[in-house]
Structures are given as C-alpha cells and as structure tokens.
Amino acid sequence: MLREATSDDHCGLPEEALIQNAQKLLEISRELIITAIEKELEKESITKDIIGDTQVVFLTAYYIYEKNIAKMLLGIILILM
Numbered sequence: 001m002l003r004e005a006t007s008d009d010h011c012g013l014p015e016e017a018l019i020q021n022a023q024k025l026l027e028i029s030r031e032l033i034i035t036a037i038e039k040e041l042e043k044e045s046i047t048k049d050i051i052g053d054t055q056v057v058f059l060t061a062y063y064i065y066e067k068n069i070a071k072m073l074l075g076i077i078l079i080l081m
Helices: 002-007 015-026 030-042 060-080
Strands: 012-014 046-051 054-059
Touching (some): 012 015, 015 054
C-alpha cells in the first residue's frame, strides 16, 4: 500500500485510509491490519507522524528523506532572507 502510494507521488498515507484500503484489498479484519501496522512500527520499517490533525503512516526511508529535504529547504530560505 505505502509503496504504491509513493508511485502516486505520496510519501505517506493517512492511517485510516491505509487501514481501509488494506481491508478492501486483502479482505482481512481491521484488527489484523492494525496489529500488522504496530509490528511494522516496532521494526521501524514504517513511521507514524501527525500532520495537521491526521495520523499519517510513511515508509521510514521516505519519512527520513522528506524530513531532510524540509530541513535543507528551510536552510536555503533562511539564507535568502
């Protein structure tokens, strides 16, 4: 799901959308999907962050890339001010 979202130019998905999409695709219970998300969080293969008031799930590598890009852009903006 998350890798598919990156091909659509998204670095993460709202957690609820991820759960609902996985339920439809895999035809398994919500509880099983939530358990799988928790296990992946423990393994640090995915990362959760709050954007606005929405919990968003990212592949950890993409999350790190996005954070680093944001820091670099902020540094450039501060230099230009």
